[in-house]
Amino acid sequence: MSSDGTLNYLNVTHGLKSWLLTLDHKRIGILYLIGVSMFFAVGGLFALLLRVELLTPEPWFIESDTYNKFFTLHGVVMTFFFLIPSIPAIFGNFLVPIMIGAKDMAFPKLNLFSWYVYMVGGFLGVGAIALGGVDTGWTFYTPYSSGYASSQVILAASAAFVAGFSSILTGLNFIVTIHKMRAPGMTWFRMPLFVWGHYATALIMILGTPVIAVTLLLLMLERGLGIGIFDPKLGGDPILFQHLFWFYSHPAVYIMLLPGMGVISEIISCFSRKPIFGYNFIAFSSLAIAILGFLVWGHHMFTSGQSVYTGVVFSLLTMAVAVPSAIKVFNWTATMFKGSVSFSAPMLYALGFIALFLVGGLTGVFLATLGLDIHVHDTYFVVAHFHFVMVGATVSAYLGALHFWWPKMTGRMYPQTPARVSALLTLFGFVLAFLPQFVLGYLGMPRRYHTYPDEFQLLHVFSTAGASVLGVGFLIPAIYLVWSLFFGKLAPANPWFAKGLEWDIQSPPTTFNFEETPIVKEEPYAYDGPLPDNSEEVLKAGENYGV
Amino acid sequence: MNEVTLFPEQASVFAQEVDQLFWFFTVVCGLAGTLTALVVFVFSIVYRRGARRYAHSGHHSTLLEIGWTLPVAVVVMALFVWGAKIFINLYNPPESATEVYITGKQWMWKIQHPNGKREINELHVPVNTDVTLNLTSEDVIHSFFVPAFRTKRDAVPGRYSRMWFNATKTGSFHIFCAEYCGTDHSRMIGTVFVMPEQEYQEWLRSGAQELLSMADKGAMVYARYACGSCHEAEERGPSLESIYGQQRELAGGNTVLVDESYLRESILRPNAKVTEGYAPIMPTFKGQIDEQSLNELIAYIKSLSSVPAERASMGGN
Incomplete structure (x- = not known):
């Protein structure tokens, strides 16, 4: 990936060692991109195998034990090694320092260390697969996981345990960087909302992740040494595990979502050519979601035997999450009002995000409602709901971010037409894959079922068809993005005519980002109306990059 | 390809209540979602680049923020109250209910009636009668789920939990295990037979002379x-x-x-x-x-x- 000869962070040094020992937040972001993409491919492959197996009510190419291992691996890999690190570790690492006018993260060595920790966790996970797999589901519910499963539970749990430390270190780095390294003039309320999203995310990472670490450790102790904590046969309480597990794992959902919402704020504002509407409300709604996120874990346990009144309180608190979520959606919509909206690939992904998040968020209100949740709990309704949020919304945001900042990160442009086609294709494939699952869920199809009654088959076939389209939709970007590294047009500093410090510096940036520390005098998102139709620069951008 | 169903059978009092709530939700959330998506779509068309230019509009309005936040808050609270009401009833069995003991075990449901009659993966109950299920598990967590009754509850080892229903329709309905429990989780299924009172009493008494309660x-x-x-x-x-x-x-x-x-x-x-x-x-x-x-x-x-x-x-x- 050479560029026009100017020095940048990619070509300043060469060789594997210069990458593996790099302290540059941008190179570390790229290392994460490589790791995360790898795990996304593995998790996606398992998803596709599951969908193909579910074409028939009876088993047709794998046994139940294998099926159970596949859905567990899909869940573990996608949650701990794709969704949680995806946007923060790649784009957060790359962009947060630049967006606030800093040379690097506060702790560059810790940053590199966190990548190694992540990779060690990842390889433990792959080791668990290689040594026979694990079949507990990504939720590791006790006492099945601690006393009954005969698979690689300890290895898989330790993979998630180790990966958690990577998350804690990344969160710590974000918080210190954002507090201490903002350029002169970069006040809290001049920060891009992407940075606010990451700040809220980092809070969850450092406050929540230690809890899952302890929980998994206790699980390993019980399984390995027979110390009774969760298994009633040993005097433990299995529901305690669920409390501890969801105390982290529900906030973790917002680790997966909040950075994506930050991405969407950037993209919508840029491609509407208008300042973001309701900046303060969006920023504070991120914090509100982060805080509320810690108070709603019990909604995963309405049927589990926690008391009826506990259920009522958790339902009420969960409902409250709808408010900050709605605030965000309304403000994005208002941003487009009287704007000048164009439809480059990142914007298509952002609009797809809004559509899918609407469905995912609103069905979340269904699930928060006690009377409805009891029926649809642990059915495909839940599966569809969280895939709409985690895959529909978060992956759309992830791909939107990839398409938005790719020119900045690599110095290359990708072709717009296939990018637009794949954005639409993923939207279509996704809806086809997961909309039928709401119907299946209400019909009563339980999740994690290898076999199922005949009457559910047609909906499963639709779902598998959609998943196949979705797979193709994910494959196309992989092809043209790699292609663009070698053959793409050289990217200018600011192909989208966007606002923000990252667009003021060259593409790709130099190692220390800025020649001299920038002094920020402008409000964020200082877009001043439509692009001039007759400007030569704009016409050239349209011709060259399809902007 | 098999016959297609898109909506589950309604076979209990709860089923009617839960479905009412479900359809109300579907209409309210459907409208809210469709309306928002429609606005986004219309804005995309009307304000697309190259369409006529608009005067710069403001980019914050506290009044507007409150205006669109309050209705959301009010609606979700109303939905919460309705849902909570159904739930409290769902998990509070009436005193006079007929009681059945159910023990989950990898991978079967063992069912015991108070008169001593036992069955496996089959549950016979009378129609139009309150029936309470007393659930527990011998090994891992299971979950007793009857979609046609719109209710389920986890069978947790080491403790009892209770659920109940009043079946409104005779016939046979699926029992599923809804909490993942290992290899044959998806085969831990069974059937509820809802019978007319008379027939149920006969079924209950058949072979009862050898039975101890x-x-x-x-x-x-x-x-x-x-x-x-x-x-x-x-x-x-x-x-x-x-x-x-x-x-x-x-x-x-x-x-x-x-x-x-x-x-x-x-x-x-x-x-x-x-x-x-x-x-x-x-x-x-x-x-x-x-x-x-x-x-x-x-x-x-x-x-x-x-x-x-x-x-x-x-x-x-």
Whole structure:
């Protein structure tokens, strides 16, 4: 990936060692991109195998034990090694320092260390697969996981345990960087909302992740040494595990979502050519979601035997999450009002995000409602709901971010037409894959079922068809993005005519980002109306990059 | 390809209530979602680049923020109240309900009726009658789910939980295990048979002469473990007569309601909650008494109390 000869962070040094020992937040972001993409491919492959197996009510190419291992691996890999690190570790690492006018993260060595920790966790996970797999589901519910499963539970749990430390270190780095390294003039309320999203995310990472670490450790102790904590046969309480597990794992959902919402704020504002509407409300709604996120874990346990009144309180608190979520959606919509909206690939992904998040968020209100949740709990309704949020919304945001900042990160442009086609294709494939699952869920199809009654088959076939389209939709970007590294047009500093410090510096940036520390005098998102139709620069951008 | 269903059968009182709520939700959320998406779509078209230019509009408005936040807050609170009302009813069985004991086990449902009749993966119940299920598990967590009744509850090892329903329609309906429990989780399925009262009574009585009721079997368990040597004769332990359904004074000043879970705990972990005035000397029966005997023993202790009148009506008449 050479560029026009100017020095940048990619070509300043060469060789594997210069990458593996790099302290540059941008190179570390790229290392994460490589790791995360790898795990996304593995998790996606398992998803596709599951969908193909579910074409028939009876088993047709794998046994139940294998099926159970596949859905567990899909869940573990996608949650701990794709969704949680995806946007923060790649784009957060790359962009947060630049967006606030800093040379690097506060702790560059810790940053590199966190990548190694992540990779060690990842390889433990792959080791668990290689040594026979694990079949507990990504939720590791006790006492099945601690006393009954005969698979690689300890290895898989330790993979998630180790990966958690990577998350804690990344969160710590974000918080210190954002507090201490903002350029002169970069006040809290001049920060891009992407940075606010990451700040809220980092809070969850450092406050929540230690809890899952302890929980998994206790699980390993019980399984390995027979110390009774969760298994009633040993005097433990299995529901305690669920409390501890969801105390982290529900906030973790917002680790997966909040950075994506930050991405969407950037993209919508840029491609509407208008300042973001309701900046303060969006920023504070991120914090509100982060805080509320810690108070709603019990909604995963309405049927589990926690008391009826506990259920009522958790339902009420969960409902409250709808408010900050709605605030965000309304403000994005208002941003487009009287704007000048164009439809480059990142914007298509952002609009797809809004559509899918609407469905995912609103069905979340269904699930928060006690009377409805009891029926649809642990059915495909839940599966569809969280895939709409985690895959529909978060992956759309992830791909939107990839398409938005790719020119900045690599110095290359990708072709717009296939990018637009794949954005639409993923939207279509996704809806086809997961909309039928709401119907299946209400019909009563339980999740994690290898076999199922005949009457559910047609909906499963639709779902598998959609998943196949979705797979193709994910494959196309992989092809043209790699292609663009070698053959793409050289990217200018600011192909989208966007606002923000990252667009003021060259593409790709130099190692220390800025020649001299920038002094920020402008409000964020200082877009001043439509692009001039007759400007030569704009016409050239349209011709060259399809902007 | 098989016949296609898009909506589950309605076979209980709850099914009607839950479906009403579901359709109301679908309409409200559907409208809200469609409207928002429509606005986004219309803005994309009307304000697309190259369309006529608009004067720069403002980019914050506290009034607008409050205006669109309040309705959301009000609507979700209303939905919450409605949902909570159904839920509280769903998980609070009425006193007079017919009671069935269900024990989950990898990978089957073992079902025991108070008159001693047993079945596996099949549950026979009378139509238009309140039926309470007393759930527990021998191994891992399972979840007893009848989609046609729109209810489920986890069967958790080491404790009892209760669910109930009133079936409105005779016929057979799926039972699913809804909590992942290992290899054959998806084969831990069964059928509820809802029968007319008359037919149900006949079914219940068939072969009943050889059957001992659960309480009678429990009396044998009680004798086998010589529970009476402390709880009757020497009064080292409190009498078990008429304690079910009562509030108990505990050593240390708390009180506890004597229900299935308390009885169970007191057998397996006797010193956890000791009755006021007694020494914590009872040995544990953990690991010595299986789930089935435990159910029977508890049924026996319950039969010593006048509160649960349903037990008399269950087996015979």
